[in-house]
Amino acid sequence: MMHTLRGARATAAGVLAVGAIAALAGCGTSSGSAAPTAAATELGDMEGQVSIIGWAGYVEDGSNDPAYDWVSGFEDKTGCKVTSKTFNTSDEAVNLMKTGDYDVVSASGDASLRLIAAGDVQPVNTDLVPNYAAIYDFLKDQPWNTVDGVHYGVPHGYGANLLLYNTEVVTPAPTSWDVVFDKAGDHSGKITAYDNPIYIADAAVYLMAHQPDLGIKNPYALDQKQFEAAVDLLKEQRQHVGEYWSDYLKEVQAFETGDSVAGTTWQVIQNVLASESATTDVVLPEEGATGWSDTWMISSKTKNPNCSYAWLDWISSPEVNGQATSYFGEAPSSQAACDYREDCEAYHAGDADYASKIWYWTTPIAKCLDGRTDVECVDYAQWTEAWAEIKG
Structure with missing residues (x-):
């Protein structure tokens, strides 16, 4: 079941409407339309309800699969009745949070900066989230969840975009x-x-x-010259691409038939291929890779802050986080969660050196994310236009 959920996200992750980028085009990560609300200093009585929006598979109550239900336990423990809605794109998540109708969101790095900049999410006092202490250090204090030293959420799960290859055709085994x-x-x-x-x-x-010599320090912070170099490389690659994929099932099929022999992938896709005895393997190349790291965030307009904090702590608890990230197909946020999974090694959970090679998805904006102030960087609206040109 987790493979189906991963596939659902495959068609959506990272997709952003051009208009939604405009608000970020000239601002930094710490600026926005409103001053940030102060983080809570203490918790009070539970309000009795909490409204959560998340990626498919993140808020399971047993209705999709009776074996996967971490909502009922939360409701029983806290008395907070959960209502949830699944979103299919980061852009949809951002628009839903702007309404103020939802308390909590699971935001990928290509959405979290926009939510912070617009003042749609509030700072989170991690001292009020006991399970935060056990979360891997390399997921904390990152640009997509922390701004100017202020935490805006709690890490959930993460993964890398790997190189998948046919072991019989691509020899010797690639490292680059x-x-x-x-x-x-x-x-x-x-x-x-x-x-x-x-x-x-x-x-x-x-x-x-x-x-x-191009001087690239961050793959999401590209000035015009650097951006053009990346686009030119992809245009050169285009003549050799048999298929661009967004549906994981199509990539699985392409590698099984031999129509594809090398390309970007996720660990979960290799797991599917391995279960079907395909002659494939994956590697994190020596150059590093892009990837994703999701964050649970609380609306700045929430009327249920106590239940919201309770959810952040619940979903970060070892057993629940282990179950949720396993169901989805990604590494958990803590080593303790691996006690409730059998596949952490396959996802390199807790391997800080491995994680350091991952450049997590982040929204490119005009104010360079690498700290440069003498140039403007190319924003995501232009990335979208260039992608259409690359594919032709």
């Missing part, structure tokens, strides 16, 4: 993304790539290592 870029011609027509503008960052990660 060059197999899909500079050496893509070796398997022309059988290269695959993730179908989303955010994939431009994957090209930027490769250029960071192979064209250091």
Whole structure:
């Protein structure tokens, strides 16, 4: 079941409407339309309800699969009745939170900055979330969940965009993304790539290592020259791409039939292929990779702050986080959660060195995220336009 949920997200993760980027185009991560509300200093009585929006599979009450229900236990423990809504894109999540009708959201890095900048989410006092202490340090104090030292949420789960390859065709085993870029011609027509503008960052990660003179320090902070270099690399790659994928089932099928032999993927996809005895394997290349890290955030307009904080602590507890991230297909947020999973090793859970090689999805904005102030960076609206041009 978790594979189906991962596939549902595959068609949506990172997709942003051009208009939604405009508000961020000229601002930094700490600016917004309103001053941030103060973080809570103590908790009071539970309000009896909480409204949560999340990615598919993040708020399960047993209705989809009786074996997966972490909502009922929360309701029993806290008395907070949960109402939930699933969103399909980061843009949808941002728009829903703007209404003020929801208390809590699970935000990916391509949404969290916008929510913070617009003042739609509030600072979170992590001292009021006891399970926060056990969360992996490398997921804390990151640009997509912390601004100017202020925490805006609690990490949930994370994963890397890996290199998937056919072990019988791509030999020797690759250690670099060059197999899909500079050496893509070796398997022309059988290269695959993730179908989303955010994939431009994957090209930027490769250029960071192979064209250091470009000066790229962050794949989501590209000035015009750096951006054009990444776009040119992807246009060169385009002639060797047999298929761009967004539906994980299509990538599974393409590798099973041999129509694809190398390309970007997720660990969960390799797990499916391995379960079907496919001749494939994955690697985190030496250049590093892009990836995702999701954060639970609380609305600045919530009328149920106590139940909201209770949810953040509940979903961060080892057993619940282990169950939720396993169901979805990603690494958990704490080592203790691995006591409730059997596949943490496959997801490199807790491996800080591995995690340090991942550049987590972040919304590109005009104010360079790498700290430069002498140039403007290319915002996501232009990434979207360029992606359409790349694909032709």
